[in-house]
Amino acid sequence: MNIGEVAERTGLPPKTIRYYEDIGLVKPLRDTNGYRAFRESEMHKLAFLGRARTLGFSIEDCRNLLALWEDSNRASADVRAIAKEHLAQIEAKIRDLQEMRDTLSTLVRDCAGDDRPDCPILKSLGTEYASERRS
Amino acid sequence: MNIGEVAERTGLPPKTIRYYEDIGLVKPLRDTNGYRAFRESEMHKLAFLGRARTLGFSIEDCRNLLALWEDSNRASADVRAIAKEHLAQIEAKIRDLQEMRDTLSTLVRDCAGDDRPDCPILKSLGTEYASERRS
């Protein structure tokens, strides 16, 4: 299987697949012409990686998850620990973004958005918050 | 005002302040010894930038917001447009993350997390979703 077909079947761009080889996530064979020759198993690994990345796992997490996937003696606790940690990070990120959203949506709501210069958004950005300069 | 004091008063690391000068966001004067000499106005700009970055605005957005802040003839509509666009991106990101969180938390919940290899997380990552390979 050439890289193009793998790309189509996994949904990953060829560039990304080459990159994953570069960093040692997959090790395709080579045809005599130098083209990468993917076996089914490599393709499945790439599909696995694509799905793990979709769930936001880092490349290093992916590397570890892939190793566990290939290890029939794994403990599901190890997998779960990685996922749980990642989940916690996602939840933290969501909270950060929600805070930004809440602040921003208030500011946007209160801004007239006309041709006058008066603007609560700039006013807020230009003003020290009460929470600053403490501690 | 030396960079250290500005760092303390704005909460931005010195490295970041130097970087902001590099990319033209601030233009501090220089003492004869080569040290950066910040005026109050520069410090306020940096504080503004710090708050805009806290709200997740990109550096380019910050550059534009700063220009509007300094422009007494601005139209608040221009500020609002930037903020609204950014808000939309944040909301999209939140939705993405919530989807990840929902999938992940289900998988984590269903995983025994013991010393056996059986694991719904890996199973899910290793399996084509029904939504894949369509269209």
Add this chain to the structure above:
DNA sequence: TCTTGACCCTCCAGTGACTGGAAGCCCCAC
């Protein structure tokens, strides 16, 4: 006066996970 330590300077490289582009083979159909 000398030393120490905190501060400041510049420049370069690295981060994560790709992505774009240049330059150049390879293969197949016409």
Add this chain to the structure above:
DNA sequence: GTGGGGCTTCCAGTCACTGGAGGGTCAAGA
């Protein structure tokens, strides 16, 4: 044999910093 698409490698760029090396400057204390 020619054209076009696919494949190769390698280099540079993205974003917003961050770390570190190597070295100058300043003020307080011995």
